Amino acid sequence: xxxxxxxxxxxxxxxxxxxxxxxxxxxxxxxxxxxxxxxxxxxxxxxxxxxxxxxxxxxxxxxxxxxxxxxxxxxxxxxxxxxxxxxxxxxxxxxxxxxxxxxxxxxxxxxxxxxxxxxxxxxxxxxxxxxxxxxxxxxxxxxxxxxxxxxxxxxxxxxxxxxxxxxxxxxxxxxxxxxxxxxxxxxxxxxxxxxxxxxxxxxxxxxxxxxxxxxxxxxxxxxxxxxxxxxxxxxxxxxxxxxxxxxxxxxxxxxxxxxxxxxxxxxxxxxxxxxxxxxxxxxxxxxxxxxxxxxxxxxxxxxxx
Amino acid sequence: xxxxxxxxxxxxxxxxxxxxxxxxxxxxxxxxxxxxxxxxxxxxxxxxxxxxxxxxxxxxxxxxxxxxxxxxxxxxxxxxxxxxxxxxxxxxxxxxxxxxxxxxxxxxxxxxxxxxxxxxxxxxxxxxxxxxxxxxxxxxxxxxxxxxxxxxxxxxxxxxxxxxxxxxxxxxxxxxxxxxxxxxxxxxxxxxxxxxxxxxxxxxxxxxxxxxxxxxxxxxxxxxxxxxxxxxxxxxxxxxxxxxxxxxxxxxxxxxxxxxxxxxxxxxxxxxxxxxxxxxxxxxxxxxxxxxxxxxxxxxxxxxxxxxxxxxxxxxxxxxxxxxxxxxxxxxxxxxxxxxxxxxxxxxxxxxxxxx
Numbered sequence: 001x002x003x004x005x006x007x008x009x010x011x012x013x014x015x016x017x018x019x020x021x022x023x024x025x026x027x028x029x030x031x032x033x034x035x036x037x038x039x040x041x042x043x044x045x046x047x048x049x050x051x052x053x054x055x056x057x058x059x060x061x062x063x064x065x066x067x068x069x070x071x072x073x074x075x076x077x078x079x080x081x082x083x084x085x086x087x088x089x090x091x092x093x094x095x096x097x098x099x100x101x102x103x104x105x106x107x108x109x110x111x112x113x114x115x116x117x118x119x120x121x122x123x124x125x126x127x128x129x130x131x132x133x134x135x136x137x138x139x140x141x142x143x144x145x146x147x148x149x150x151x152x153x154x155x156x157x158x159x160x161x162x163x164x165x166x167x168x169x170x171x172x173x174x175x176x177x178x179x180x181x182x183x184x185x186x187x188x189x190x191x192x193x194x195x196x197x198x199x200x201x202x203x204x205x206x207x208x209x210x211x212x213x214x215x216x217x218x219x220x221x222x223x224x225x226x227x228x229x230x231x232x233x234x235x236x237x238x239x240x241x242x243x244x245x246x247x248x249x250x251x252x253x254x255x256x257x258x259x260x261x262x263x264x265x266x267x268x269x270x271x272x273x274x275x276x277x278x279x280x281x282x283x284x285x286x287x288x289x290x291x292x293x294x295x296x297x298x299x300x301x302x303x304x305x
Numbered sequence: 306x307x308x309x310x311x312x313x314x315x316x317x318x319x320x321x322x323x324x325x326x327x328x329x330x331x332x333x334x335x336x337x338x339x340x341x342x343x344x345x346x347x348x349x350x351x352x353x354x355x356x357x358x359x360x361x362x363x364x365x366x367x368x369x370x371x372x373x374x375x376x377x378x379x380x381x382x383x384x385x386x387x388x389x390x391x392x393x394x395x396x397x398x399x400x401x402x403x404x405x406x407x408x409x410x411x412x413x414x415x416x417x418x419x420x421x422x423x424x425x426x427x428x429x430x431x432x433x434x435x436x437x438x439x440x441x442x443x444x445x446x447x448x449x450x451x452x453x454x455x456x457x458x459x460x461x462x463x464x465x466x467x468x469x470x471x472x473x474x475x476x477x478x479x480x481x482x483x484x485x486x487x488x489x490x491x492x493x494x495x496x497x498x499x500x501x502x503x504x505x506x507x508x509x510x511x512x513x514x515x516x517x518x519x520x521x522x523x524x525x526x527x528x529x530x531x532x533x534x535x536x537x538x539x540x541x542x543x544x545x546x547x548x549x550x551x552x553x554x555x556x557x558x559x560x561x562x563x564x565x566x567x568x569x570x571x572x573x574x575x576x577x578x579x580x581x582x583x584x585x586x587x588x589x590x591x592x593x594x595x596x597x598x599x600x601x602x603x604x605x606x607x608x609x610x611x612x613x614x615x616x617x618x619x620x621x622x623x624x625x626x627x628x629x630x631x632x633x634x635x636x637x638x639x640x641x642x643x644x645x646x647x648x649x650x651x652x653x654x655x656x657x658x659x660x661x
Binding site: 037142145146147148149150151153154155157158159160230234237238241242243244253256259260265266267268270273274276277280281282284285288289 | 357358361362365369370373374380478481482484485486487489490491493494496497501502596597599600603604607618619622623625627630634637638641642645
């Protein structure tokens with residue numbers, strides 16, 4: 001690495017490390033912004049995250065009130081209600097905005113559980129050898145062959161209807177892919193000479209795992225995270241559609257289910273059915289595009305594609 | 306690394322290769338005598354693995370549907386007007402008043418005899434209900450696997466061969482978009498447009514009552530169009546992406562340059578040299594994907610009232626009818642394990658590089 005003229009003269013190792021990190025982030029962003037699909041995904045995500053954060057101030061909580069709805073039930077789009085109204089007279093647009101909060105919460109929370117479990121098990125299985133690694137691998141392999149979505153839905157049905165149930169069900173069934181990836185990366189990292197150096201200098205298991213393996217595994221975990229959020233959001237909408245969601249929470253999936261129950265399909269109330277599905281597809285697609293763009297940055301072999 | 310979409314069902318390609326045991330010494334394996342022993346050992350190992358997974362599924366199922374709910378009767382009768390006497394009768398009927406270990410023994414014996422108990426909602430043995438609903442699902446899942454694999458592989462080959470072209474980008478974009486769309490929602494939209502709107506296709510069920518003979522076959526095909534299109538739309542992206550990335554891996558290979566140098570036409574190089582090699586990982590995907598397709602079938606059958614196992618699963622979930630859901634859970638999981646086993650066993654047959 002050459003010291004560039006623009007960087008302030010680093011004095012301590014800490015400052016050095018931070019300069020290096022800043023440069024790495026800048027380079028990452030430079031590579032990422034080459035990918036137009038990735039930028040599109042990021043923009044869409046930013047919009048939805050913004051909507052989810054600001055919705056209490058834009059719309060307000062009374063938009064969700066069933067007892068005192070804003071308009072007449074099942075009205076087509078008009079100047080007042082841009083996307084029409086639902087079966088109790090609430091604005092569909094407001095429901096979609098509130099739904100972004102639910103979907104993103106479930107997506108991030110479930111992914112957090114799944115990624116944390118997967119990384120932990122992956123690093124442990126890759127770092128240690130012998131019976132522990134063998135046992136963890138067996139468990140991972142076994143979860144991989146299970147039909148995870150069926151398992152998640154069955155779990156949600158058994159645990160009862162609430163948002164946290166769905167988060168847990170998705171989280172505990174979707175970690176094995178991450179564990180596999182992280183384990184492979186851990187094995188690759190631990191084969192490098194600087195790990196041997198760290199060990200020779202007296203670094204214990206904990207030191208090696210947290211200071212050397214974890215930072216090297218993080219980039220792959222990041223790509224996996226974005227891909228997994230898309231999956232979690234789709235699964236949440238599916239679980240809600242199957243009637244296993246919390247009926248009081250206006251998620252996009254439960255809005256579609258409510259529309260179907262109301263007979264929106266046979267009577268052609270497109271404004272009730274189209275928007276929530278488009279919202280799900282947009283967010284899932286945005287996360288997928290971001291994930292693929294990150295994968296492309298990390299693995300230059302993919303970039304030309 | 307592969308370009309797989311974010312499915313937790315489909316493992317990465319590297320894993321597919323990992324799982325097929327690599328030969329330690331390929332030249333040894335070619336010698337007679339040792340070959341047979343190795344093959345038997347390999348097959349034995351895979352069979353043992355599948356059997357272990359099956360046992361694990363059976364244990365999980367007991368844990369999931371008997372231990373986690375606490376009191377299954379309370380879960381099943383939730384929100385229904387049921388008297389204390391009825392609850393007690395149900396508890397006796399499901400054997401829930403016995404010690405847990407005895408219940409487990411009873412359950413194990415039942416599963417070994419393929420007896421999953423009686424459905425709470427229909428008062429019929431779960432197995433006979435599954436028997437009634439099996440064929441529609443096999444038809445739908447089988448047809449959609451064939452169509453989506455053919456479509457995905459073909460588009461994947463076209464895309465990779467002319468990668469970076471407009472057609473390639475549009476194809477990948479459409480596939481990714483369809484992959485992100487919730488399948489049940491796509492089904493509902495198709496119903497709105499082609500069913501209630503244009504009236505071209507029936508939107509629910511599998512048969513029109515009273516149609517006989519050859520017309521009945523056409524009738525079922527007519528009913529199957531919309532469910533099939535929905536399922537294919539959601540599933541084919543995976544085949545496309547894997548085929549595309551697998552063929553791209555082969556594109557720079559020396560043997561393709563050789564084939565061109567000896568004067569083969571572009572189409573011949575593609576068809577006879579590149580595609581057969583790139584096909585290998587995708588073949589495995591066809592089998593490994595079954596869990597994902599089965600779950601897709603649950604949603605599509607629910608939306609289109611297709612009288613198959615998926616709809617039965619949905620009917621069971623909404624009660625929840627625990628014996629029914631439990632039976633279907635074991636059956637779905639077994640199907641996935643079986644297909645994984647098949648893929649493990651046939652992969653060495655089609656790819657000599659990993660032959661044990």
